[in-house]
Amino acid sequence: MALRHAVLAALLDGELSGYRLAKAFDLGVANFWHAQPQQLYAELTRLERDGLIAGREVVQENRPNKRLFRVTAPGLAELERFTSAPAKPSFIRDDLLVQVQAADHLAPGPLIQRLTERAGFARAKVALFEELLRTMRGGRTEEEFLRHGTRVGPYLTCSRGLAFERGNLDWCERTAALLRARASGGDPEAP
Amino acid sequence: MALRHAVLAALLDGELSGYRLAKAFDLGVANFWHAQPQQLYAELTRLERDGLIAGREVVQENRPNKRLFRVTAPGLAELERFTSAPAKPSFIRDDLLVQVQAADHLAPGPLIQRLTERAGFARAKVALFEELLRTMRGGRTEEEFLRHGTRVGPYLTCSRGLAFERGNLDWCERTAALLRARASGGDPEAP
DNA sequence: AGGCCCATGTAATCTGTTACATGATTCC
């Protein structure tokens, strides 16, 4: 039941519509949780019904009306309660790791292809997160920002996301290089 | 539908019972996929029904009989097919990141507690994975093993797991230190 | 005597994904 809390956490930094929220939880940009729009609309309905968030209708011209949601006092209390209990351990569940696990029994070509694709994706996320962090800290150095800044939470989660994607990128590149070297039956140092 | 492939990949390195498989997919040790025993028993039934694995009954004394499963030729072909399509992007879904995301609006005490717990968990996994890698490469250096060893797949996925847990550990420690410093309203360099 | 290891499952529930549905506006 942590999607609720992820939504609450995302709404702490300001009112959002379901649509905007969905953008933030999208695969390509999510840095602390991922979810589909359908899941978010459903969760918003439940959260409002339970009084943890409050929504207000915003009438718009030239585009559909929207509902903006903010966290209520009970919502914040629920987050506080959530943080007072141990977090479930996170775990790995990645198609690409499954594919590499079977590497010794499969043709290397497609696998190298998969690793290259993932490396590209990771590279894009690294660039995105670096830019995001730069924006958040403004003119300040990281040290200065982290010591005295307000709203360091999103910065910290984004940092973790960056490190994760850097790890992905590094591993994909090195693994692809290794498989290429082994496939050519030779020495990775050779041309 | 990737649990099937994770099970197939796990069975490539030798016959396993559902019970042993469940141990390998356990939270505390899994390095490329996680799943509950119930899920695995169900999946094994389906995989056998579909002819992708074959099981044989092993009668035991002093303990319950068991079924050992191995991958069949169609099973291997299915893995090959799986690897010929792009892997779904992996994503983050972690309670702890949700809690840190909300850090600016919550009491720091419990959060530091959560980060410390997770750091301990990560430390244990780092030690476990390091030991596992050492065992897999035997006497050889990593370079030598990766170039010429057989079964590098499990080694590579374990390497990724190790890097991930090191990243976790590092981030948890630095984040906890930062929150502690901010909570005491002071300079992190001070005693 | 109590608890853990081996070994396998069923059933109920919760969570997450995919497909379908609508409709105006703005950008290329």
Added chain:
DNA sequence: GGAATCATGTAACAGATTACATGGGCCT
């Protein structure tokens, strides 16, 4: 003219978790 953006949902299905169920052997 076609695609993308804004904006919100319903319905069906697949995947994952939790609770329940059983039972002997081994260790302290």
